[in-house]
Amino acid sequence: METHPGFPANFLAGGSASFAELLRTEGTPPGVPADAGGPHGTTIVAASYADGVVISGDRRATMGNVIALHDVRKVFAADEESIIGIAGSAGVAKELVKLFQVELEHFEKVEGTRLSFEGKANRLGALLRAHLPSAMQGLTVLPLFAGWDRTAAAGRMFTYDPTGGRYEEHRHAALGSGAAYARSALKKLHDPDADELTTVTVLLQSLFDAADDDAATSGLDLTRGVMPVVMRASADGVVRWDPDRVRAVAEDIVAARARRHGGPKGGAL
Amino acid sequence: MPFYVSPEQQMLDRAEFARKGIARGRSVAVLKSGPGIVFVAENHSSTLHKVSEIYDHIGFAAVGRYHEFESLRIAGIRHADMRGYSYDRADVTARSLAGAYSQLLGAAFASSVDKPFEVELIVAEVAAQAEEDVLYRISYDGVINDERSFSVIGGDAERLANHIEGAYAATMPLADTVRLAAGSLSASAPLGAHQLEVALLERSTDRRRRFRRLDRTLVEELLHG
Numbered sequence: 001m002e003t004h005p006g007f008p009a010n011f012l013a014g015g016s017a018s019f020a021e022l023l024r025t026e027g028t029p030p031g032v033p034a035d036a037g038g039p040h041g042t043t044i045v046a047a048s049y050a051d052g053v054v055i056s057g058d059r060r061a062t063m064g065n066v067i068a069l070h071d072v073r074k075v076f077a078a079d080e081e082s083i084i085g086i087a088g089s090a091g092v093a094k095e096l097v098k099l100f101q102v103e104l105e106h107f108e109k110v111e112g113t114r115l116s117f118e119g120k121a122n123r124l125g126a127l128l129r130a131h132l133p134s135a136m137q138g139l140t141v142l143p144l145f146a147g148w149d150r151t152a153a154a155g156r157m158f159t160y161d162p163t164g165g166r167y168e169e170h171r172h173a174a175l176g177s178g179a180a181y182a183r184s185a186l187k188k189l190h191d192p193d194a195d196e197l198t199t200v201t202v203l204l205q206s207l208f209d210a211a212d213d214d215a216a217t218s219g220l221d222l223t224r225g226v227m228p229v230v231m232r233a234s235a236d237g238v239v240r241w242d243p244d245r246v247r248a249v250a251e252d253i254v255a256a257r258a259r260r261h262g263g264p265k266g267g268a269l
Numbered sequence: 270m271p272f273y274v275s276p277e278q279q280m281l282d283r284a285e286f287a288r289k290g291i292a293r294g295r296s297v298a299v300l301k302s303g304p305g306i307v308f309v310a311e312n313h314s315s316t317l318h319k320v321s322e323i324y325d326h327i328g329f330a331a332v333g334r335y336h337e338f339e340s341l342r343i344a345g346i347r348h349a350d351m352r353g354y355s356y357d358r359a360d361v362t363a364r365s366l367a368g369a370y371s372q373l374l375g376a377a378f379a380s381s382v383d384k385p386f387e388v389e390l391i392v393a394e395v396a397a398q399a400e401e402d403v404l405y406r407i408s409y410d411g412v413i414n415d416e417r418s419f420s421v422i423g424g425d426a427e428r429l430a431n432h433i434e435g436a437y438a439a440t441m442p443l444a445d446t447v448r449l450a451a452g453s454l455s456a457s458a459p460l461g462a463h464q465l466e467v468a469l470l471e472r473s474t475d476r477r478r479r480f481r482r483l484d485r486t487l488v489e490e491l492l493h494g
Contacts, residue, residue, distance in 0.1 A: 005372040005373060005376040006368075006370060006371070006372030006374075007348060011344040011347040011348060012340055012373075019350055023351070023354070102353070102354050105350070105478075106346065106347075109322050109350075110343055110346055
């Protein structure tokens with residue numbers, strides 16, 4: 001290939017607006033750690049509400065029966081209108097999030113326009129598919145992608161399988177080892193027309209239930225003061241809830257659960 | 270039949286070739302100001318940009334041949350994103366990018382095979398304090414200038430620079446800065462919002478990405494108070 005001083009030759013080549021493809025041609029060692037024994041992150045929940053979507057993730061990472069980290073973060077802004085939550089092998093998960101964030105920003109800068117929401121969701125699927133060989137060796141990661149779709153003027157959510165298949169979820173979604181318990185709670189409590197505060201309360205209730213039955217989920221850790229990460233995407237963009245605000249909701253939930261451990265009571269019919 | 274051309278003459282010819290190409294284009298002014306670094310370009314197209322975002326605090330402006338500076342712009346974004354991804358976002362600097370541009374343009378200018386680039390570039394980086402803002406102008410032959418307060422590139426750069434020099438103050442608010450640049454860019458009547466491309470690298474904002482295009486309505490407001 002022709003060489004130029006100043007920039008590597010492929011920087012001056014025409015073509016793609018994809019950072020991931022550039023990374024492959026550049027031959028930079030992919031930032032995926034080779035050891036399979038790293039910490040593992042778990043439960044992420046998301047739900048739609050009147051003005052968009054909210055998403056929350058607990059803070060625990062485990063290695064076998066050991067709690068490896070008490071304050072790991074699994075929910076991030078992907079760009080200014082979408083959010084990615086990620087469960088699985090923590091090192092790989094962080095790397096995938098970073099790559100996805102750069103991928104979206106890179107496209108936006110090169111093309112001068114944002115990717116469509118569908119485009120972002122597809123791109124995440126492709127990145128996940130490229131990661132499949134590592135997933136086969138046990139380094140599985142699974143993302144939950146949510147955000148505000150400007151064209152549809154609605155909040156949308158996607159879950160994925162390890163081969164990159166993407167599935168749109170219309171009301172709520174849960175991911176990770178505590179997902180089954182969280183989903184049961186969401187089914188009973190979720191109302192798509194509720195306001196933001198109510199929906200965040202519902203998400204935290206579902207995380208409480210997940211932590212109640214799943215040892216790998218941390219729930220509402222008032223002792224340590226480490227709160228689940230809560231983020232919202234609406235027409236106003238992506239906002240991370242202030243931890244103090246999350247704590248206020250968490251305290252109310254814990255107080256109510258002290259009175260009635262199973263959570264809010266509903267009718268049988 | 271090969272004949273002798275002195276190196277001096279060869280360089281002069283190449284410089285003249287590049288300068289002529291650049292002079293055909295409309296100018297861009299980049300100014301340090303209170304709220305950040307302001308980019309003002311005369312540009313009648315609203316989609317083919319002369320001013321662009323490179324990285325969190327770094328912006329880019331160019332004049333000359335569109336296809337040449339477009340590929341340089343993309344190379345700059347690739348350079349910055351690759352560096353930020355491999356190391357850390359804080360390790361991406363305007364200095365390193367300006368160095369890469371300078372090497373590329375300088376080598377093409379001195380090479381006997383390549384055609385010199387018919388472009389001039391500005392790479393700017395906004396800092397927390399106005400005194401620490403960075404503004405580099407890179408000319409077609411790879412020469413970098415570290416500009417103190419503002420920089421102008423394009424055909425009529427010298428006249429523009431003199432015009433701006435007379436009225437410029439480092440602490441000017443956004444509206445005054447845009448008005449000054451818009452007034453300078455045209456020798457006759459000041460340019461209207463539909464003839465301008467305006468962007469700002471914001472100094473104080475919650476956003477990580479400081480580069481912001483100012484839309485026509487806002488530019489109109491800034492121009493006419």
